[in-house]
Amino acid sequence: MAKLQPVQFSSAPGVILNGSLFLPEGPPRRTIALNGATGVPHGYYARFAAWLCEREQAVVMTYDYRDFGDSAGGSLRSSRATMAQWGAGDQSAAADFLLETYPELPFWVIGHSLGGLFVPFYAQAEKVQRVIAVASGPAHWTRHPLKFLPTVLFFWWIAGPLSTVLLGYTPGRRLGLGFDLPKGVFWQWRRWCLSMGFYRADWGGVLPQPRFEAVRCPVTLVSVSDDVMLPPKAVAQLQNFYPHAAVDHRTITPKSIGARQIGHIRVFSERNAAAWPAILAVG
Template sequence: MSETVIIDGPAPLTGTFFAADTPRALAVLNGATGVPHRFYRHFAAWLAETQGISCLTYDYRDFGASATTHSSKVTANMLDWGLHDTQAARDWAALRAGGLPLWLMGHSLGGLMLARQSGTDAISRVITICTGPVHTTDHPWPFQATVRALWFAVGPAAYTTLGYVPGRLSGLGSDIPGPVFRQWKRWCTTRGYPAQDPNIPSAPKAAFACPVNFISMSDDTSVPPHAVARMTELYPGCQCEHRALTPQAFGLHKIGHIDVFRRKNKAVWPALIA
């Protein structure tokens, strides 16, 4: 069973709550940059219907179902999405957990800043998928050429002209607001960016007492496994484990960065929560 929900926070967020009949946990799934929350509906439904894990998915402020204005007028940046909106969603879920273990799951951007949330001692499990402090030089060629064109040519030109980066240019299929693009570019073109961006708060040591699992895909060109392995820098002192999965181990030809959550790749889903 699923229902549309409104999450109160610094900005209203629209999401979908998938309720398990007999839940054993409640998970908050924070999405990747430019990926609407409806994209995760099959995975969230699988969690609720087959794993007994109720799941909240949602869109970041002024994006997707949470949009209140045109992308060219959005003032929110990536930190608003990756830290403040993930906190609001987590707080919403915590009020409705009813004593159930609370899981945090993050896809790409959705897992970067979780250690910088407040009240992390109440979390029972953290799972990030294809999340890592990636730098431009981490991408393999020829994909790196595409990324460089986005950061240094196509993206800045679109932002300067339109105030946002259209989906057909971002490669994500969704428009990216200008302030989000600018901060995203700065993070991905600066080595050790958390320490270099004064707007990012420091992560407390051992923010989580629970297990923290970092999952990477061997064929992910956007955030390759060696970039995911750096996640310990963002989660200092935590009980971390990095697991690199290969498509072939699940009878699949390819998975990549986004498609891990597509229904055609559901063979890998049990490994994400193993």
Template sequence: MTQTVTIDGPAPLTGTFFAADAPRAVAVLNGATGVPHRFYRHFAAWLAETQNVSCLIYDYRDFATSARGHVKKVTATMLDWGLHDTQAARDWVSARAEGLPIWVMGHSLGGLLLARHKRTNEIARVITVCSGPVHTTDHPWPYQAMVRALWFGVGPISVATFGYVPARLSGLGTDIPGPVFKQWKRWCTTHGFFAADASVPAAPEAALTCPIRMVSLSDDQSVPPNAVARLADLYPGSPTQHVVLNPNDFGLTKVGHTDAFRRQNAALWPALIA
């Protein structure tokens, strides 16, 4: 069964819940920056229909189906998306879990700030995909040149001109709100990522203790495996497992940062949750 839902939190969020007939767990999937929740619908349906794991997918505040006005008026930050909205979505799942194990899945941004959640003892397992505290210097060339152009040229000029980064310039195919872009840039161009950002609350020591499966793709130039490996530093209280998947091993030629969740790459899906 598929259901459109509204998640109450600091800001209203719109999502879709895929309910398994006989669930063994319930999951929330936190998406990547600038990726609408409908992109994950085939994966969420697969979880519910073949793995007996109910799954919530949703859009961050003021983005895609959660948008409430023009993007140039959005005041949401990267922290709002990556912490406050992921907390609200997990709260929604927790209230309906009925004693089932709760999985938290995070794609890119969606896996970075979970140690700062409340009631982390409710989480049975975490699965992250292409998520890590990446720095500009982690990107291989010539891809790094494109990223530098976004951070130091196209992005700031767009925000100053339009108030946001238009879809045709963001490289993501979606509009990125100005405050989100500014904080995103600051994190990714600072060694230590968000450690120097005073707006990011400190995480309680060893706040998260459940197992974390960190999945990276060998051909991901946006958050390469070496950056994914550093994600373990953000979760010192959890046993972590870093798995690097090579698309060729699954009969695929190219996957990269985003496309692990595309239906044509479904051969990867059992390895994501193994």
């Protein structure tokens, strides 16, 4: 059984992130950073992380991005966090922590949605030995199913901007996003999702220049057939962000795991645990 241990690490001067380490009973074979989706606290992944720890005999780390969840430090209205800081900053810091704490072990990244987008921005990207990106890709409103378009356009153009301006943060709980978000995260997320280039416009500015050539490990893209937020065709676009890697794309269907539905978030819920081996499978 996995042993649970609280963990803290620094992402930037004055920025401390909190999370959990799942430690196997015997000597670990590898380390895995489990990067969460936007608005999803790290505790949501605990069951999957414990299963992953036992299955892979791995040290697995979950954590919350700055000014969110267990890493929240003050008023959400005063937060200056951005999505670029969550991805290029906090995810890279999580990788650094595991690589420096366990330098002798192979290092993997498993990212959910936002968590699978930023490996080329990591300071030590060349040390990542496998990437598994689940329901992750450059979202754009044209890549959603037609039935979901009214919802997504209402969110990006009316509900999201109006509530964020009025409240000083994005009320994710009320808008069905999970948890509340810093306003800077919302505005940058909106900018990227309304641009066909996604975050390319910010390279070399608020985002550092990506080092595509550093990521040459196997990359597995996992899509979910009934995911309306990141449907398979959007996930497929992520292969363009890993041009030097060997990329495998597979799709999990509800029928394949005996479920009625899975969706964007619940692929990591315990009720859909039958999907977990498919996430790890080597194509």
